[in-house]
Amino acid sequence: MRHRVVTMTALIGVVAVAVAVFASPQVGDYVRAPAVQNPAPAIQALADGSLERFVDLHPVMGSFSLLLRAPVVAVSDALGGDHLLGYRLGALLCFIPALILGAWLAREIEMRDRPRLEAIAFGALLVVNPITLDAVRAGHPEEVLGGALAVIAVICAARGRSLESAVALGLAIGTKQWTLLAVMPALFAARPGTRRTIGVVGGVVGVALALSAPLADWSDYREKAHALGQTEIVSRYSAWYLVSSSAEITVPDGDTLDAIRRLPHGLSREDISLAIPGVCAALVLVVAWRRRWRLLEEEAMALLAISFVLRVVLDSTVLLYYLAPMLFALAWWEVRLRGSPLGAAAAAAFAWLLFRQVDELAGTVSAALFAAGCAAICACVALSLRRPVSHGP
Numbered sequence: 001m002r003h004r005v006v007t008m009t010a011l012i013g014v015v016a017v018a019v020a021v022f023a024s025p026q027v028g029d030y031v032r033a034p035a036v037q038n039p040a041p042a043i044q045a046l047a048d049g050s051l052e053r054f055v056d057l058h059p060v061m062g063s064f065s066l067l068l069r070a071p072v073v074a075v076s077d078a079l080g081g082d083h084l085l086g087y088r089l090g091a092l093l094c095f096i097p098a099l100i101l102g103a104w105l106a107r108e109i110e111m112r113d114r115p116r117l118e119a120i121a122f123g124a125l126l127v128v129n130p131i132t133l134d135a136v137r138a139g140h141p142e143e144v145l146g147g148a149l150a151v152i153a154v155i156c157a158a159r160g161r162s163l164e165s166a167v168a169l170g171l172a173i174g175t176k177q178w179t180l181l182a183v184m185p186a187l188f189a190a191r192p193g194t195r196r197t198i199g200v201v202g203g204v205v206g207v208a209l210a211l212s213a214p215l216a217d218w219s220d221y222r223e224k225a226h227a228l229g230q231t232e233i234v235s236r237y238s239a240w241y242l243v244s245s246s247a248e249i250t251v252p253d254g255d256t257l258d259a260i261r262r263l264p265h266g267l268s269r270e271d272i273s274l275a276i277p278g279v280c281a282a283l284v285l286v287v288a289w290r291r292r293w294r295l296l297e298e299e300a301m302a303l304l305a306i307s308f309v310l311r312v313v314l315d316s317t318v319l320l321y322y323l324a325p326m327l328f329a330l331a332w333w334e335v336r337l338r339g340s341p342l343g344a345a346a347a348a349a350f351a352w353l354l355f356r357q358v359d360e361l362a363g364t365v366s367a368a369l370f371a372a373g374c375a376a377i378c379a380c381v382a383l384s385l386r387r388p389v390s391h392g393p
Helices: 002-023 040-047 051-055 064-076 085-095 096-111 116-127 129-138 144-157 162-173 175-191 192-217 218-229 239-243 269-290 299-314 320-338 340-356 363-383
Strands: 246-249 259-262
Touching: 002 085, 002 096, 002 116, 002 129, 040 051, 040 085, 051 116, 051 192, 064 085, 064 144, 085 096, 085 144, 085 320, 096 116, 096 320, 116 320, 129 144, 129 320, 144 162, 144 175, 144 192, 144 299, 144 320, 162 175, 162 192, 162 320, 175 269, 175 299, 192 218, 218 269, 239 363, 259 363, 269 299, 299 320, 299 363, 320 340, 320 363, 340 363
Parallel strands: none
Antiparallel strands: 246 259
């Protein structure tokens, strides 16, 4: 029966996540020192019961993952746990939506008459793989949390579960701002009569979680966001690397010069971050218009996958774990169309292998290969959107 594959996948996923999280001694950016993208100090402040310090130390992201993790950090502290234990417990909570999504994926695969073992394997691998585990090592499990919630929101919207979609969408927006890319796919996948519920409830939840803490000290939050957005440095896997210019900076010892790549024409990461949502929104609107403003589930997921790819490759900073949301959406889209996410697995393997070759490949080669891979993914997904437009009532 279908519930068996869901239960088995969830249990295997929980064990695999727990083993992987507790096997890693790394916390990445999750350190005690305040930083614009480091949630640890704010989580610790909330765990200590200091709302004022929570607001002061709030990183440039939504509050949901911080509120989610603070209670387990408080429990860990009360039991004498160290910083690493608190991080691990919080990371486990961030994987809950991904575990749900993995179990759902296994059910979808089995429903298409695929072997149960294959369904369970792909469902568990969606949750525990080199990309999602890189988020744990980097100190940002909230990337997995936000990506899974965004995909769940689109699935629920397409299946008429408007309240669940609205809550998931609001929680996603309250986790990371880039999950706004899921708003239009979710709305156009939903029946017209349910869109108001998704928009209003999702908007209220999202705004409350994304802006309540920043608005308490808006000038400080704006200063942090501005500082983060003003960087001009380009990472080697960004498409911008191919048109970037070389520059040199002085390293802390003051004697050695370190070569970097800089965005062209005086652009900053903030400029790019404002342009990417516009490109993605235009794409969704064009397809939705051709579909008479109602998208099938696989179409909405295709657009979400493409949006998540563009969000990564067009950013000036590209890290492996940024691909987790894309992997979630791509796997779901492929199962809906083909029954098995082999292509998504191949794309994840390609990205992982490419990022492992960081010291062996020249920067231009890395950027070109990654951009070509992303272009291939977008082209394959976009082909599924070329079905004839219905002119019926």
